[in-house]
Amino acid sequence: MINILIIEDNKYMREGWSTVLDMEPDLKVLAEYESCEEAFEGNLIPKADVILLDIQLPGMHGTDGVKIIREKKREVAVLMVTIHDDDERIFKALKNGAIGYLSKKVTPDELIEAVHSAHHGGSPMSPNIARKVISSFQQSKDSIIDLSDTETQVLKLLAEGNSYKGISKEVFLSVDGVRYHIRNIYNKLEVSNKSEAVAKALREKLI
Amino acid sequence: MINILIIEDNKYMREGWSTVLDMEPDLKVLAEYESCEEAFEGNLIPKADVILLDIQLPGMHGTDGVKIIREKKREVAVLMVTIHDDDERIFKALKNGAIGYLSKKVTPDELIEAVHSAHHGGSPMSPNIARKVISSFQQSKDSIIDLSDTETQVLKLLAEGNSYKGISKEVFLSVDGVRYHIRNIYNKLEVSNKSEAVAKALREKLI
DNA sequence: ACAAATACTGCCCATTTGGGTGGTTACTTT
DNA sequence: AAAGTAACCACCCAAATGGGCAGTATTTGT
Numbered sequence A, B: 001m002i003n004i005l006i007i008e009d010n011k012y013m014r015e016g017w018s019t020v021l022d023m024e025p026d027l028k029v030l031a032e033y034e035s036c037e038e039a040f041e042g043n044l045i046p047k048a049d050v051i052l053l054d055i056q057l058p059g060m061h062g063t064d065g066v067k068i069i070r071e072k073k074r075e076v077a078v079l080m081v082t083i084h085d086d087d088e089r090i091f092k093a094l095k096n097g098a099i100g101y102l103s104k105k106v107t108p109d110e111l112i113e114a115v116h117s118a119h120h121g122g123s124p125m126s127p128n129i130a131r132k133v134i135s136s137f138q139q140s141k142d143s144i145i146d147l148s149d150t151e152t153q154v155l156k157l158l159a160e161g162n163s164y165k166g167i168s169k170e171v172f173l174s175v176d177g178v179r180y181h182i183r184n185i186y187n188k189l190e191v192s193n194k195s196e197a198v199a200k201a202l203r204e205k206l207i
Numbered sequence C: 001a002c003a004a005a006t007a008c009t010g011c012c013c014a015t016t017t018g019g020g021t022g023g024t025t026a027c028t029t030t
Numbered sequence D: 001a002a003a004g005t006a007a008c009c010a011c012c013c014a015a016a017t018g019g020g021c022a023g024t025a026t027t028t029g030t
Helices: A011-023 A036-042 A062-072 A087-095 A108-119 A127-135 A149-159 A164-171 A175-189 A194-203 B011-023 B036-042 B062-072 B087-095 B108-119 B127-135 B149-159 B164-171 B175-189 B194-203
Strands: A002-007 A027-033 A050-054 A077-082 A100-103 B002-007 B027-033 B050-054 B077-082 B100-103
Touching: A002 A011, A002 A036, A002 A108, A011 A027, A011 A108, A027 A036, A036 A062, A050 A062, A050 A108, A062 A077, A062 A087, A077 A087, A077 A108, A087 A100, A087 A127, A100 A108, A127 B127, A149 A164, A149 A175, A149 A194, A149 B194, A164 A175, A175 A194, A194 B149, A194 B194, B002 B011, B002 B036, B002 B108, B011 B027, B011 B108, B027 B036, B036 B062, B050 B062, B050 B108, B062 B077, B062 B087, B077 B087, B077 B108, B087 B100, B087 B127, B100 B108, B149 B164, B149 B175, B149 B194, B164 B175, B175 B194
Parallel strands: A002 A027, A002 A050, A050 A077, A077 A100, B002 B027, B002 B050, B050 B077, B077 B100
Antiparallel strands: none
């Protein structure tokens, strides 16, 4: 039996889902709430296996709510449900512990399937969201900063916290030789110190 | 009409897929290859919409092949097909431009569905792989480094390349006040300089 | 063959950094 | 009331960093 909580401020939507899910023999909707705050008071989170959580809620935002929910029960599978699918919110929710992302346009069958999948180690997502998530692993095409092999290696060593001297030993160059490369790296990345270079390199997935 | 290439060294698997896909009225398998090298010689990559690419191949590994394929045609949707689903390969392939990840155990219907989805902006993935991808956004539970608000803010400013002096102006503290926080950050992160701190913070998703 | 680019090395110098130590205030804990 | 702590500020000092400039060896393009 999979125990479900629903947190969604639209009454019709909430009750619609509830009805659909409760019809399934192995699903049980424990409770419905209109806001995160109400859900926290309900104290049923530790009993839940899957939580359907709206993003846009009165009071606490769903993307923040998921964090608190996961602090109360780490094993619960939180599924965000949303009409918008803007990148920032998606990634914030995922970072805070959501494991899936559904559109509010889901059909009843898809909803049931998503709950099952979420409970069995899957991560239901609508196709375009899946693509966005996947794309975030790739380098953005317009920012193709082309570092040489030595530059990449030096940058990696910088990110590990090495000093110029330390790096020079690793790559068999003089300290000034290392500086030469670092200056070139700074030019290519348009930065002017180590930390900014490392931050940019990691964000652009160069190292 | 969706044009498909198949790169897979197992003859039976390859031909099985080919038959299944070619039966669909809107799918057409342009060619089948046993290796990446063979596919590159075939010169049909620019004509393809979707490519099914095995991971474990004789000669060039699929995870590297995808990179070259995407250099030849950026718009092509490359779907990795694999028996293993170890993390390292998954993320390497995705980083190199793959947009989906199928298990070799897919049913014919799932395969057809995956090709359609891949072509229409989706990212087909088997459930456990999707979960791994999603989990990679989250902080690993054992490394919960708890930074204070000021520390987080200082760390962010460091990652932007600010000097202590620059940071002190932003947070309305003395330079030594900033140093106080930075020392605490170094202790918590177990590092001893800016770049390493920034690298660790980004990798652990603290900022 | 010659100019240009690439990949270093070397040195000067001001600024930044990291480590150590010590002090103040405010707020808890016991 | 005493002890502890967190959150600052301050000063010393050596090492690391970043920018500028000059020079050399090798490779590359024409």
